[in-house]
Amino acid sequence: MIKNYTGQTAISKTLEELKDKDINRVFYVACGGSSALTYSSKYIIERDSKILAAEVYNSNEFIYRSPATLDEKSLVVVISHLGNTPETTAAAEFARDKGATTVAFTYENESPLAKASDFRIDYQYGPQVNPADSRNILIIQLTLGLLKIKEGHHKYDALVSSLPGLQYTVDKAIEKYTEKSIDFATKYQNEKMIYTMASGSNFGVAYTFAICILMEAQWINSHAIHAGEFFHGPFEVVDKDTPFVLLLGLDETRYMEERAQKFLNKYGEKLFILDAKDFDLSKIDIAIEGEIASVLHLYVLRALSREFAKVRNHPLETRRYMHKVEY
Numbered sequence: 001m002i003k004n005y006t007g008q009t010a011i012s013k014t015l016e017e018l019k020d021k022d023i024n025r026v027f028y029v030a031c032g033g034s035s036a037l038t039y040s041s042k043y044i045i046e047r048d049s050k051i052l053a054a055e056v057y058n059s060n061e062f063i064y065r066s067p068a069t070l071d072e073k074s075l076v077v078v079i080s081h082l083g084n085t086p087e088t089t090a091a092a093e094f095a096r097d098k099g100a101t102t103v104a105f106t107y108e109n110e111s112p113l114a115k116a117s118d119f120r121i122d123y124q125y126g127p128q129v130n131p132a133d134s135r136n137i138l139i140i141q142l143t144l145g146l147l148k149i150k151e152g153h154h155k156y157d158a159l160v161s162s163l164p165g166l167q168y169t170v171d172k173a174i175e176k177y178t179e180k181s182i183d184f185a186t187k188y189q190n191e192k193m194i195y196t197m198a199s200g201s202n203f204g205v206a207y208t209f210a211i212c213i214l215m216e217a218q219w220i221n222s223h224a225i226h227a228g229e230f231f232h233g234p235f236e237v238v239d240k241d242t243p244f245v246l247l248l249g250l251d252e253t254r255y256m257e258e259r260a261q262k263f264l265n266k267y268g269e270k271l272f273i274l275d276a277k278d279f280d281l282s283k284i285d286i287a288i289e290g291e292i293a294s295v296l297h298l299y300v301l302r303a304l305s306r307e308f309a310k311v312r313n314h315p316l317e318t319r320r321y322m323h324k325v326e327y
Helices: 007-018 032-036 039-048 059-065 086-097 135-151 155-187 200-217 254-267 286-312
Strands: 003-006 025-030 053-058 074-079 101-106 119-122 193-198 221-226 244-248 271-275
Touching: 007 119, 007 135, 025 032, 025 039, 025 059, 025 086, 032 053, 032 200, 039 053, 039 135, 039 200, 039 286, 053 059, 059 086, 074 086, 074 135, 086 101, 101 135, 135 155, 135 286, 155 271, 155 286, 193 200, 193 254, 200 221, 200 244, 200 254, 200 286, 244 254, 244 286, 254 271, 271 286
Parallel strands: 003 119, 025 053, 025 074, 074 101, 101 119, 193 221, 193 244, 244 271
Antiparallel strands: none
């Protein structure tokens, strides 16, 4: 029987159901931006868990590669906004055939993906939705909840106690970078290539901005660069004419981002440096600041994307091929 819950209730009820299940591996399976949202969770598990392993897979590759570790002790988290991505639905069915437990995050609770999963977590969507009810925070919350029920990890409670202040924190972060966002979008609206860079729990956000916003929604060439790999090839493209968006987070990998920033400041010029140290985190538990930083980066970059859409007269919903031609 499929269990269907919404928002915060969904997380607590699902964790209750998973508490007695023997789980040793978590697979996050999705495509595009939905997949990128899971990088923070993979980072959290790999850093903090002694009994769980984590993998991030593109939905199709998950099926074709058919990981040997996928079995009845696996939890497969499948994500699709509308729940109608065919390969993600197929991945959920594939995982269940292997005996794994599946949890779907989808906006549409009657979608094919929801019906193909053991549990489905619905979330709210839209500009007026409280960030605490958005899928990006709910995915992290589920991950931290797993660590709590399996290993007694403390960060789940720290996150829950911070949720009431998340709307304020997001609003202040966007406000802090509004002027910089308008300036960067206005100055570089005609650029043919913009690189993005981050590391650790923030890398998925950099990937999302590069692939889903700049390339998909604005038709600007882009590439997400891991800050740890920057000095192993990519830094050769840096000059005064090449724009970079760099995220600086609050997790353990910040040093790599700071090292990249020093180089960009010296040899680059067209820069959008988004530093989590600028955020007002007064309403966030200090134990969870690193995890919240990646969420705030995402919201600020969404605001930046709206500025690009405005000055370029290119709505974020405009597509040439997606859902328009056969592929």
